[in-house]
Amino acid sequence: MKKSFLPKTLGLLLGLSCLSSCKDFLNTLPESTIAPQTYYKTEAQLTAALMAVYSEMGNSDESTYSRFLSLEAPSANDEQLLRSNAAVAVSAYNFDPSYANLVNCWTDLYEGINRANALLENIDKSQASAAAKEQIRAEALFLRAYYYFILVGYWGDVPLKLSSTTSAQNVNISRTPAADVYAQIINDMTSAEAVLKNNTDWGNTGRISKTAAAGMLARVNLHAAGRLGDASKYTAARTWALKVMNSGLHALSSDYSQIFKNESADIYDLKECLWEVEFNGNGVGNVYREIERFGSTLGIPNNNETVGFMQGQYVATGVQFQRYGTGDLRRDWNIAPFTYTGQDATKAQIPYAATYVWGRYIAKWRRQYQTIAFAKNFGPTNWPLLRYSDVLLMFAEADNEVNGGPTTDSYLALNQVRRRGYGLPINTVSTVADTRAGQSKADFLTTLKDERARELAFEGLRKLDLLRWGTFLTVMKGMVPIITAQAPSASNSGIGYYGRAATLVPYNNVSQRDLLWPIPSTEISLNKSMTQNTGW
Numbered sequence: 001m002k003k004s005f006l007p008k009t010l011g012l013l014l015g016l017s018c019l020s021s022c023k024d025f026l027n028t029l030p031e032s033t034i035a036p037q038t039y040y041k042t043e044a045q046l047t048a049a050l051m052a053v054y055s056e057m058g059n060s061d062e063s064t065y066s067r068f069l070s071l072e073a074p075s076a077n078d079e080q081l082l083r084s085n086a087a088v089a090v091s092a093y094n095f096d097p098s099y100a101n102l103v104n105c106w107t108d109l110y111e112g113i114n115r116a117n118a119l120l121e122n123i124d125k126s127q128a129s130a131a132a133k134e135q136i137r138a139e140a141l142f143l144r145a146y147y148y149f150i151l152v153g154y155w156g157d158v159p160l161k162l163s164s165t166t167s168a169q170n171v172n173i174s175r176t177p178a179a180d181v182y183a184q185i186i187n188d189m190t191s192a193e194a195v196l197k198n199n200t201d202w203g204n205t206g207r208i209s210k211t212a213a214a215g216m217l218a219r220v221n222l223h224a225a226g227r228l229g230d231a232s233k234y235t236a237a238r239t240w241a242l243k244v245m246n247s248g249l250h251a252l253s254s255d256y257s258q259i260f261k262n263e264s265a266d267i268y269d270l271k272e273c274l275w276e277v278e279f280n281g282n283g284v285g286n287v288y289r290e291i292e293r294f295g296s297t298l299g300i301p302n303n304n305e306t307v308g309f310m311q312g313q314y315v316a317t318g319v320q321f322q323r324y325g326t327g328d329l330r331r332d333w334n335i336a337p338f339t340y341t342g343q344d345a346t347k348a349q350i351p352y353a354a355t356y357v358w359g360r361y362i363a364k365w366r367r368q369y370q371t372i373a374f375a376k377n378f379g380p381t382n383w384p385l386l387r388y389s390d391v392l393l394m395f396a397e398a399d400n401e402v403n404g405g406p407t408t409d410s411y412l413a414l415n416q417v418r419r420r421g422y423g424l425p426i427n428t429v430s431t432v433a434d435t436r437a438g439q440s441k442a443d444f445l446t447t448l449k450d451e452r453a454r455e456l457a458f459e460g461l462r463k464l465d466l467l468r469w470g471t472f473l474t475v476m477k478g479m480v481p482i483i484t485a486q487a488p489s490a491s492n493s494g495i496g497y498y499g500r501a502a503t504l505v506p507y508n509n510v511s512q513r514d515l516l517w518p519i520p521s522t523e524i525s526l527n528k529s530m531t532q533n534t535g536w
Helices: 006-011 013-018 043-058 068-072 100-125 130-155 178-193 210-228 233-245 256-265 318-323 330-334 388-402 408-421 441-455 462-469 472-486 500-509 521-526
Strands: 080-082 273-277 314-316 338-340 349-351 383-387
Touching: 043 100, 043 130, 068 100, 080 500, 100 130, 100 521, 130 178, 130 210, 130 462, 178 210, 210 233, 210 273, 210 383, 210 388, 210 462, 233 388, 256 273, 256 330, 256 383, 273 388, 314 318, 318 441, 318 472, 330 441, 383 388, 388 408, 388 441, 408 441, 441 462, 462 472, 472 500
Parallel strands: none
Antiparallel strands: 080 314, 273 383, 338 349
16 A cells, blocks of 8 residues: 555664665664564664664665755755756756655655654663663654754644654644744754764764754754744854854864865765765665765766766856855865866866856766776765854854844854865965955845855755745846846857756746645645645
8 A cells, every 4th residue: 555654664674684874883784574572672773773764864765865855955046956957856846746756755754753763762672781772862863853854944844753653544644833843853953962972982974973963953043043033043053053163073174175075085074074974885786775876966077987977967057156256266176167078087178268157067076086986876975964164154144143243253253164265274364265344244144145155055055045044036036137147048068058048947937835845745645634835
């Protein structure tokens, strides 16, 4: 029979033997045939169950961060778009509630929640040490909250289910107001943060750590402040960001591009990178199937598979390219400054003309830095969920809100990010990189918004930022006259541009209903208590 998100838990433990999300943490596989009544006894079994919760972040069906949540879901916006826009896609704003990627994302997120609930309900049955149980409990609690954070961000009011499903009968659960969902997220993340270890204890960025939880709490509170219209949340956001900054555990990498080279090469930067979705292998003979596809979907097109196939499906907008100032090194790392002759990375690079600003390929992750054998579509590049520069920018934003304008601390946090972007010492005043002093609260927020776009370009944050600032539709519709006036009318697909008509598609299509995604049609048909979002 067909199932909604609710009755999937009974199959959870039966699938554990093929799941692993933190490749450097779990090296052994659990039993192949297990049941909830007899499982959860040892620390190894609890760990395996926890890894099954993590696993939904990098699900091999590409419905979460392997490709959908990293690329399609946060597009199109004013920084990036799918270059063709000929097919049905979330990024083209021409989909409906039955769209498969949407249905699968919803299902996988609730599967992760169900797995977390089952683990939380059974953890005290274990013979593991109290310390081990509390650590695993904290991680499961945080992950459940994080999955709800994705759900409430894209869908708004969603069913808040805090117990696992043990029967296929009770599938009629109504939606919970977003304010209550945010409250539960903050409560659970706060409880988890008090227990979690630092990432120096893990030696990797795949498991959630104390400072990563604090940084995510800053993000959640900023989103709650904007989406709920609750200005009191800015104080909490500032407090959580400051806690990360004062921990002494994190700092900006001196080389911006090295962050993303490391993510492809499986090198952990514990100071800059607080939390990442870990991917493993290339899908060839790999039992875990924790592989990503965003690396081959992005990039400067290359058809020579021996050096890393890349499709170049997503491109930067001219608006994004023009945001970078002269001397900002981030521009030519994030946005390709060249193409390859014959789309072959072993041949000569063809530099873009300086006047060509629309449709350049996104090049933030480049497969040449992967250190394993290349497979055409799949790779091991980690996806960034939280970086220290984001923490600094969140602090600057919250500090500006709390104090009614930018303080010395606001400027310092923002300018450190900017100085690194220009390749300058972050603690030295710079007339080149530093933002203008004496700004009003509104002006500083505008500066901050642009800086987030420059620093965090293509990391899946821009669209949700625009939504929490309440400017999404204004910005999207504002792209139409810009594209009409600036973007060339003719296509030049050889260098990434499919023409003005293709570029305009998402911006013409987007409407009020796109402030939230539709509840998947499968859920509407099976859950009789479910209502649909407006406009769908």
